Amino acid sequence: MVMLADGGAGRAAHTVAPPPPAPAPTTRTADRAEREAVPVRARSGPAASPALQAAAQRTDQAARQAEAAQQHVQALEQVPVMHRPALRGELEQARIEASQTRTQARQAVTDERQLAQQTLSPAYLERYEEDLAAAHPGLAPPVAAPAAAASTVPGTSPEIQSKLQAAEQAEQAYQDAAQAAPRNPEYRQEVLAPLRREADARWQAVSDALRSDLAGASVPAGVPVQADAVALRADQLARLAPDNPTFQKLLADAKADVSANRQAQRDALEVQRVYQEQGAAAAAAELDRRAASGTPDQAQRLMQAAAPTLQHIVSDLAASKDQKQLNEAVASLSRAAAQAGPQATQDLARSLAAAFDEKGVVTRVAGGGRGGGTYPVREFLLDNALRNAVASGAGAELAVATADALRAVGKADAAGKVDQALAAGVQDLKAQYDAAQDQVAVLNQELQQDLARLGPALTPEQRAAYVKAFWADTQAPTDEAHKGQPSHAAALAQADASGDALAKALQAGGPALQRAAVGGNQDAAQALLEGHESLATSPEHAQQSLEWMADVGNDAAAFQAIDAATDGKLVDRLADGIGAEGMAAVAGKLTADVNATDDPALIAQLYDNFSALLGRIGQARQLGALKGDLLKAQQDIQHLRDLFAHVPLDRLDGAALKRYQRGVKAAAEDMLGGWDSKSKFGKSLALAGLAVGLIDAGKAFHDGEMLQGVLASVSAGKDAAEIGIGLLKIAADAGKVSGEFATGASKLGGKFLPLVGLGLDLIQAKGDVDALRSNPNAGEVVAMVGTVLSLASDVAEVVPILGTGIGAVLGTVGEILHAVGGFIDQLIEGDQAAQARDARTLQYLGAAGIAEPDAKALMDDSQGIALLDNFNMPPQQLRSLLGEIRRADGDHQAVAKHMMLLAAGLGLQGDQAAAFIRQGLAVKDAGDVQYQVTVGDLSVSPYPDAFLRQALIDPNTPADLRAQLTQEWRTSQLAWLKAELPEVYDSLFLGHNTPLGEVNVGLLADFQGLIYGEDIVGRSAA
Structure with missing residues (x-):
């Protein structure tokens, strides 16, 4: 250690020898016990044995050396600032030595305490430890705390006490060393890192001991352990170190872990009981129910605890000839495994692959001969069961894993059947999603007609309450025309759930389907393409479809295989299907996401992500025909963004505002130029680019004219209406993402208004409704008109429409609605249905705060x-x-x-x-x-x-x-x-x-x- 003599510059170095190890414990004699009662200083009194007195001397010497080392550090730190650079190395070394001597002093105190505990009576030991703490106040605590606390804890484990003391000492050693030279890389690597590893290992030993101890807090063998037994024991152990947060955290984790395992064991016993009493299918349903009621971690523990029973369930199912029962059981198992995580799914798949015979089970079918009768056949039933599981929304992962497991055990024919089942299950999910979307569309048309009839007489708050009540209605229709249809709330929930299920199945099963398609499976190819086409209509999941479009465009083998299974050219179908639908939906979600934040960095990231998506599709080698349109869209969006980036929108007025608006109009006209000659994909891309580029234009267009110049680029009539309705569809998608389904344009804030306003401008500019009246898809027209009506109502107070007000727009829209209104009228069949609808309308108006007499008058x-x-x-x-x-x-x-x-x-x-x-x-x-x-x-x-x-x-x-x-x-x-x-x-x-x-x-x-x-x-x- 380096010392400064008389404050000068001379130095004399010497090495501090570590204290000798503590002597072996000695046995206390009877006459020594008598002397312990004499009230003298404990550490130097006659009760202290020679060995204990020697330990005390070593402690005192180590403490003096530690104090001297610390004083040396303090003296160096008081050197004037101008001289410190020359002493930097010496100061750092002095801090290291101070840390080492302090650690040795703490170890000496610990050795002395342990020897005192072994040789002194409890009464004298308390006075001895008080004397030790007074002599070295900075070294004795906190190591004295565990022993003192332990004496008050009934049934305390000596193992836990010992390991806790060791962990606390290791932690203190690390903390002391960390204060010495925290900026010295070599010191951190050579000294601190080993100390940290030692402390972590000591705490891990404490954690293991706690878990072992709590696991033993059980009632008699053979009876499930009650959770309160673990809690009671944890409360006892908590008193070992009540002020140590690390110990308390480890104890809480151990308690939660042991309790969760005990609960899993109890649940597994219930599954076993159901299996023994009711059979495999009932046990699978019980496993599914219990897994679904907890967290994924709890489900994983349950699957592990129930593994023996699960093996029996799978074996019984493999021998089952009942397809319906097998379907239900495999669907239950797939959901339970999905809740428990990928490993549980893999384990279940291996069990199924091992248990099911590739040739199937022997069943009997009706004979076709004159005599009738039956004859035996072998059927592989697992593929149909897995198809049903996929269609239930949680079986794609299991189907993929089972096909892989079957191939691994040499059952290639069965694996091919499972691939086929996966494709069929995805098609089932697609059909469910399409049907759910159709149901919601019908209800949305009903809502839009309500808003068209009653909305003008309601305040914005009342309209919002009406819409909320409409979609929150949990009463299913009871009239004959609509009996069996879901309630509004159930229909909306089903649409969301079916979209999520289809997206999840395509995410999990997509690679397997793509491999099967490359292998010549046309059903897999069609399932991939058609599933992503449906998913592209969802604002929440459209990006997944567009990313798949880019990926398959870079996979020549997959592209060719799907092209061969598709009518027409695949590139055109991808562009006009997934591309056209997906771009509008993604633009709607981006609109909502950008509007939801004021963080410039996050907004920039959202735009970058959208641009990257366009670039990813444009770089796909098989989609080269789309590259030019995609590149132009990226450039157009960036141009509009650049306009916003350099203009203080909040302070624009007068001539500056006019010039700014003209710049935006020119850009918009360029994006929409040549509308008639654009493909469906080109039109969608132009609209998406314009919508995305206009998100931030709201503040600049709150007052004054809207983007009327865009009209110069399109002809009056159908084209203008098509562009306006396309923009409003993007706006409606943004409203869905923002949680304001079928309404809420104004709720999206000022950034959203130009998009809505421009769409309404273009709808109004349509001078002839005959083009839409002759549209063969009247339902689609009504849906689009409904979008106009709801959005127009919400922005009527804040958006100037060509200076004529919202009424002109609604008047024109009303004529369109009248032209195709028969579509809505056909939804209502008979007086009973009309009365039922009137009753619901009255209910929703009541939720909007309209008294019943006034509500009836409005309806009339x-x-x-x-x-x-x-x-x-x-x-x-x-x-x-x-x-x-x-x-x-x-x-x-x-x-x-x-x-x-x-x-x-x-x-x-x-x-x-x-x-x-x-x-x-x-x-x-x-x-x-x-x-x-x-x-x-x-x-x-x-x-x-x-x-x-x-x-x-x-x-x-x-x-x-x-x-x-x-x-x-x-x-x-x-x-x-x-x-x-x-x-x-x-x-x-x-x-x-x-x-x-x-x-x-x-x-x-x-x-x-x-x-x-x-x-x-x-x-x-x-």
């Missing part, structure tokens, strides 16, 4: 709601005005209807429209009002109003003629108003400053038809 006046909503009235104002019209007599209702017609033609909105219509309710002599309307000097038709309506809505009518017809119609209507209701005319034009809006042609047509045809009050849309 749904057509009036739709018409009044076109004037952009708040829900409360709309409900109030509708109630006034209902309470009026027939003559005043007729006047109010015609006032609606005029309000639509004059472009009145909001409060102005409401006040105008109310004046019709207040006129005197309403029964004397005449409704004959002429159109100026136009006499080209005996039905001028019908002609005018058709001319105004006909897209082929020249713009100048439409303007002339519109003006003449306004002139005639105002003339009628002045003649029949002069007081209303005067109030409207008082001061000649009434701000009239543009004529809404679509609404005008709707109102014209209602004025001369159907009654708007008291009609039910259903």
